[in-house]
Amino acid sequence: MNIPLVLHTLGNLFLLLSGILLIPFGVSVCYGTREEIWAFVFSFIASGFTGISLKFLMTPKNEDITIREGLAIVAFWWMSCALFGALPYYFSGVCDTFCDSYFESMSGLTTTGASIFSDIEALPHGILFWRSMTQWLGGMGIVVFFVAILPTIGVGGHKLFSAEAPDLTTDKIKPRIAQTAKILWVVYLSLTAILIPFLWLGGMEFFDAVCHAFTTVSTGGFSTKNLSIAAYDNLFIEIIIMVFAFIAGCNFILYYQLVIGKFRRVLVNSELRFFVTLVICAICIVTLTLFFFHSTSYNGGVKDHRFNSIGGSLRYAAFQTVSIITSTGYCNADFDLWPNFTRVFLVLLMFIGGCAGSTAGGMKVARIMLLCKSSARELLHMLRPRAIMHVKLSGKPVGEDIITNTLGFIVIHLGIFGVFSLILTLFGTDLVTSFSAVASMMSNVGPALADAGATRNYHEIAYPCKWVLTLSMLIGRLEIYTVILIFLPLTWKK
Structure with missing residues (x-):
């Protein structure tokens, strides 16, 4: 392990972060109080000083x-970025403890959307903007941004790109990874720029439109309102956010292929077709459940008048289903009061997530497809032992190493989910909250069930549990292997 090179590169990233902190500082100057402004000044100094120190004191011999x-x-x-990202929360006094500050910062950077704030609307504008901006940066990945703006990284850039976005899709749009990173960020910026005026024209204030555009395209879910999207009660806004959340949940490489005219490659993409089918079926299931069985839920047995019609049920079912499966985490209703079948169904959708190469969390649709196809192949192989059968995605055979990696990923994912859930129960968290919260954190969704439900927050969760959930967010964002491997002694040996 070339530790001087690691620290030198981290120094460059800290300098980049210090420059980014000037943006919310500018927002604070326009809107904020003195405490808020000084919080960003101190954070800027801390990040910049650390970056300069590491950059010039660590000179690697081999680059x-x-x-x-x-x-x-x-x-x-990611761990240290969350550390410096937590400083504005801590120095401004909006968080009582550093644990809460770090939890909120990690939730933003990993686009999880879980919050410890009870009154979001009371937060200063600079802090609200920083919350949204951290999700926007974390959505595509700030390391990918670093690779995009520093094309001289070369081969090393591919290693950074792969470590931050270890999806099944290894296709590069361009031969150089820096060009691929630039194109992905152009697509990301374009979607954000298109969404802002739509939300503004839909009835949001411009500041809220910018913040919600950041957290929609990144499938983050941080809102500037206590009731999330339900605060607007605006069908147009819900449809626009739902559409863009779905777009962000699809593979970004497909959009570049659309632009350059490769329509056939998009149409034959089996993951996209499976994802579209899954979303439509899930919406239909939730809609029918709300329409026919909502009165059987545990909210006193009273049927919500919003679900008296198929249209009303469809409105809330479609938005909440897309929001959950894309790991956006916005809420237009308290789904924790819905039928138990629907509550469990939505939690299961968290595990699936969006497409590989998207900003969505979860295990990814491609992995679920490989799991199903490889399981079906094994069943057929028992009937025809001598038959040679290949697992295919988009008409192309998938290598056995990728299938093994996928199955291992799913087993480890479920194992960590079980262990972390048990740890939460040790500190007095009830079973429903424990299991749903860990599932939500590892899938980078945000809201869960019971004490971590759609209208609740994570402020009352015990501090040891918050650290476990924070680690769950990081593991979910970096897709397990990157975090686990750094704790193995073999990684650090020469």
Whole structure:
């Protein structure tokens, strides 16, 4: 492990972060109080000083970034970025403890959307903007942004790119990874720029429109309102957010292929077709459940008047289903009061998530497809032992190493989910909250059930549980392997 190279690269990233902190500082100057302004000044100084120190004190002899350095840089960058991102919350006094500040910062950067704030609307504008901006930066990945603006990284850039976005899709749009990163960020910026005027024209104030555009395209879910999207009670806004959340939940490489005219490659993409089918079926199931069985839920047995018609049920079912499966986490209703079948169904959708190569969380649709197809192949193989059968995605055979990696990922994912859920119960958290909260954190969704429900927050969760949930967010965002490998002694050996 080339530790000087790791620290030197982290220094560059800290300098980049200090420059980014000037943006919410400018917002604070326009809107904020003195405490809020000084909070960003102190954060800027801390990040910049650390960056300069590491950049100039650590001079690596060998500047080739291998996969080991890539894993270390990405993992430690996300943990330390959350550390410096927590400073504005702590210095401004909006968070009582550093644990809460770090939880909120990690939730933003990993686009989880879980919050410890009870009264979001009372927060200063600079803090609200920083919350949304952290999700926007974390959505595409700030390391990917770093690779995009510093094309001289070369081969090492590919290692960083792969460590931060370890999806099944390894297709590069361009031969150089820096060009791929730039194109992805152009698509990301374009979607954000298109969404802002739609939300503004839909009835949001311009500041709220910018914040919600940041957290929609990143599938983050932080809102500037206590009731999330339900505060607007605006069908147009719900439809626009739902559409863009779905777009953000699809593979971003497909949009570039659309632009350059490769329509056939988009149409034959099996993951996209499966995802569209899954979303439509899920919406239909939730809609029918709300319409026919809502009165059987545990909210006193009273049927909500909003679900008296198929249209009303469809409105809330469609928005909440898309929001959950894309890991956006916005709420237009308290789904924790819905029928138990619907509550469990939505939690299961959290595990699936969006497409590989998207800003959505979860295990990804491609992995679920490989799990189903490989399981079906094994069943057929028992009937025809000598038959040679390949698992295919989009008409192309998938290598056995990828299938093994996928199955291992799912087993480890479920194992960590079980262990973390048990740890939460040790500190007095009830079963429903424990299991749903860990599932939500590892899928980077945000809202869960019971004490972590759609209208609740994570402020009352015990501090040891908050640290466990914070780790769950990071593991979910970096898709397990990157975080686990840095704790293995083999990674650090020469």
